[in-house]
Amino acid sequence: MLHTITPLPRARDPFPQDGLARDADGVPRYADVPATLLDVLRQHVEARPDAEAVVELGGERLTYRHLWERAARVAGGLRALGVTHGDRVAVRYPAGTNWVLAFWGTVMAGGIAVAVNTRSAQPEVEFVLKDAGVRVDLPADAPLPDGAPFVTADPDRRDVAALFYTSGTTGHPKGVPTTHEAFVTSAENMIRCLGLPRDTGSDLRTLISVPLFHVTACNSQLLIAAYVGGTSVIMPALDLSQLTEAIITERISFLVTVPAVYALLLRHPAFADADVSGVRTVAYGGAPIAPVLVQALREAFPHARVMNGYGMTETASLITVLPDDDAVEHSDSVGYAVPSVDIGVVPLGDDPSLGELVVRGPNVTAGYWNRPEATAATVVGGWLHTGDIVRVDDAGRIRIVDRIKDIINRGGENVSSLEVEAVLLSAPGVADAAVLGVPDDVMGEKVGAVLYGARGEVDLDAVLAHCRDRLADFKVPQYVVVVTEPLPRNAGGKLLKNAIRTQVRWGSPLR
Structure with missing residues (x-):
């Protein structure tokens, strides 16, 4: 796994690097704190x-x-x-x-x-x-x-x-x-x-x-x-x-x-x-x-x-x-x-700028408490595998594409739930959104969305039109459920998608 890591250069990073020295393992550490x-x-x-x-x-x-x-x-x-x-x-x-x-x-x-x-x-x-x-x-x-x-x-x-x-x-x-x-x-x-x-x-x-x-x-x-x-x-x-x-x-x-x-x-x-x-x-x-x-x-x-x-x-x-x-x-x-923090990407394919984000540094944990198997699967050669899929642009900025487990495979096309959520959040009247894969006998999965309205209601036609203008057709949600309560999130603001999956009841597809 280690040989597949593509390290990200720091040439364009805007943050001060003074006072850092690398230890024997190559990890950057602050010398005077x-x-x-x-x-x-x-x-x-x-x-x-x-x-x-x-x-x-x-x-x-x-x-x-x-x-x-x-x-x-x-x-x-x-x-x-x-x-x-x-x-x-x-x-x-x-x-x-x-x-x-x-x-x-x-x-x-x-x-x-x-x-x-x-x-x-x-x-x-x-x-x-x-x-x-x-x-x-x-x-x-x-x-x-x-x-x-x-x-x-x-x-x-x-x-x-x-x-x-x-x-x-x-x-x-x-x-x-x-x-x-x-x-x-x-x-x-x-x-x-x-x-x-x-x-x-x-x-x-x-x-x-x-x-x-x-x-x-x-x-x-x-x-x-x-x-x-x-x-x-x-x-x-x-x-x-x-x-x-x-x-x-x-x-x-x-x-x-x-x-x-x-x-x-x-x-x-x-x-x-x-x-x-x-x-x-x-x-x-x-x-x-x-x-x-x-x-x-x-x-x-x-x-x-x-x-x-x-x-x-x-x-x-x-x-x-x-x-x-x-x-x-x-x-x-x-x-x-x-x-x-040193950052690298484990490419998903031929594109070295797209893949799983890996990190190392003195603020990165060396492993989990009493979980040797989880540690071995997550920390490899000093690099922590985040489970987040990212894309790095030419300036070195990082964009999170999705969690590995939240990629929706729709008939062989990978759909990023985060990408669709970002578009939904910019749609009129949408206060919160969760995108999930909906099992489908033919396609394997289709795209489903759970929406919470800014004022309790959602104009679904307007939201879908907004999506069609900004997303490829196969990424536009085919199942939509509008809820009246805010979506469950953990203390850090992350959607609790497992909880949403157990609560939502999908109706008929929109198309």
Whole structure:
């Protein structure tokens, strides 16, 4: 498999590459960054102890000094409960200061924080607790552990600091060990690619509306703010009125969420007259975005740069970033490789620019937790196989064509479900769309679409006409179901297609 990898050159990458050196295996690593998460936090506790670190809307406000002191007491409490180096602690609090204190407290205790999906059913939770071998479980109603302050001495950059579980859209979720180096590398990549301030007097204030058990919220917001000495403002639950108010009252400068939330926010009555002039960065990812929505974000946040990002749990968040300059014209692209990540393509055929995306770097996991077979199938020769099919243009920009498993084979013609979804999302009146293969005795599969209307209804004739103008005939959906509830997505914004498949009932084909 290795000999088929076509590495992508970095000649046109727009992001700074200084300070990177390749190790003996050829992997690029940052030479002059904090070694561990504790080093990251400590520097701000010492330099600006009274600056706000974490705010829970409707709850506590913690300075850097308070965050360190409180987390150290949580660490002491965990040690009293028997947690030692490498022991796993399940963090099951809702988004807020308790989650943050449990995370940092576990790291200070030398343990491994297990970020458990709070939306999971009890059998799913029990699977994760057993799979991770959790020593201490912190469910939502449990008090924070408390004890004499403790901070582990000299953790190593290669130590695992947390376990995040994949979404489990097929089969059981898999634990992804994330090291101190992976977290720090991911943070350094983000501030370089997004142009975020890095000085210790940072005015970065990010509004976290995604659950903290997801890498977008934890790695790309909470820990980014900590990396530059900024402030994380946390919403315990998504509320568009509260989100709009918080942008103003909390002086938010950095927004990250999925396209569907932005689309709803821009239509919300409270947003129409909101002063959002302080927002400097509007980032999105997790799902395709329509060009009209990108342009609408530019107009709604006139002082901000808009940027697309693509990443995975296995890569501690971002792999690629599409900068503001390309945001509208190349809105179907996820951009260029972040500085620390090498990217390659395993071609599907004779075209070396089309194939499965593979990645390697210090922020890329070395394998799954206690899953040697899954690791062997996914990480080969140091390269992680993402399962995403991509096309690379002449400038080096990456476009995700589809997941390998979501390609629809219609009578020998491959149809990208993502391509069709992108066209549907740009159709009039469509707020969300999922494209699936529908079994067919003659063609093998035909193209099916599940649509959610922006105002509860969909003009199907107009949508299909829109598709016919933009897609080859064999790609235009032949089965369409319009639903009255938003389509199910995981915390990272990805469609839960298995759930949709089990719920949808296809009628007769349209042609």
